[in-house]
Amino acid sequence: MKIAILSDIHGNDFALKAVLKDIKKCKVEQLFILGDIVGYYYNPHKVLDLLSDWKCEMIRGNHENILKSLLNSDLDFTTVHNLYGSGHKRALEILSEQQLNLLLKLPDKKSLEINESKFLLCHGSPWSPDFYIYPDTKKDILEKCIDSIHDFILIGHSHYQFAVNIGKQILINVGSVGQSRQKGGVANWALVNTVNNSFELKSTRYNTTELEKEISQNDPGNNYLLEILKR
Numbered sequence: 420m421k422i423a424i425l426s427d428i429h430g431n432d433f434a435l436k437a438v439l440k441d442i443k444k445c446k447v448e449q450l451f452i453l454g455d456i457v458g459y460y461y462n463p464h465k466v467l468d469l470l471s472d473w474k475c476e477m478i479r480g481n482h483e484n485i486l487k488s489l490l491n492s493d494l495d496f497t498t499v500h501n502l503y504g505s506g507h508k509r510a511l512e513i514l515s516e517q518q519l520n521l522l523l524k525l526p527d528k529k530s531l532e533i534n535e536s537k538f539l540l541c542h543g544s545p546w547s548p549d550f551y552i553y554p555d556t557k558k559d560i561l562e563k564c565i566d567s568i569h570d571f572i573l574i575g576h577s578h579y580q581f582a583v584n585i586g587k588q589i590l591i592n593v594g595s596v597g598q599s600r601q602k603g604g605v606a607n608w609a610l611v612n613t614v615n616n617s618f619e620l621k622s623t624r625y626n627t628t629e630l631e632k633e634i635s636q637n638d639p640g641n642n643y644l645l646e647i648l649k650r
Contacts, residue, residue: 420534421446423621424593424609426453426542426575427480430460430506431597434606435469437625438596445610449473449533453575454480454542456522457510458503459598459644461633464513467521479525480542480576481549486510487523504638530569534613539569543576552592554581564590570616573609580607580620591618603627603650 423442428435442450450473457463459482470477486507488494499507514522527548529540542548545564552560552574564572565588572590579601580594594607601607606623627648634644 420448420613422449422451422533422611422613423447424451424453424573424591424611425596426593426608427455427578427595427597428452428463428466429455429458429482429595429597430463430466430510431606431630432462432465432469433627433630434596434623434625435466438606438608438623439469439473441621441623442608447610450475451531451538451540451573452477453540453573453593454478454525454548455482455575455595455597456480457486457507457514458482459506460504460630461506461509461637462513463506463510463522464515464518467514467518476529476531476540477525478527478529478540478542479522479548482507483522483525484548486519490523504634504641504644509637536571536611536613536616537569538611539566539572541572541574544574545572548576551577553577553579554592561585561590571611571618580609580622582609582618582620589618591620593620598647599650600647601650603648 531538544550565585574592578595582591593609596606599605599607604627608621610619
């Protein structure tokens, strides 16, 4: 079975549409979504609509936790807006009650076995959705991610795509679909084939023009949201 692994879509339906076109060409049968459907950008409802056409296994990320904290008044909107823009406020305005409940009830991580391939789905790391793991993370931290049970340990969160073999296990950071911090206008994801336990790191280009217009309308003073698309 071919499985596509996506993370950190962040309300960017433009990037997701382009990725799903490539995924169809690869004859993928299932998607793993590693969290952060919301945050930064503005169309998480469209993201969920697009994903509803696929067989998906999903977990939540730190930005879904931020959404929950906003609902519970554990965080204030000004603090979140200053850090990330208006994507969370937009999510609470636009998501249906059913969509919101779906996101908030997702698990932090998930263990799956498909065709004798064993996967651990995480957001930041196996021990915390908020822990960042980068390509230059120290070896002892990378080794801490590995266990004796799973063939693939899948993470996102840092928005940097890489993979490393540690013994017989493979740690894959699939990067970000919605906001790559390596190159603007590129959505990163990964493809796993359970027939032979092979994998590929994938990149899909997409046009950022319409998203840039949405940023100018929703967050006119936030230069970062525009600049990150132009790296």
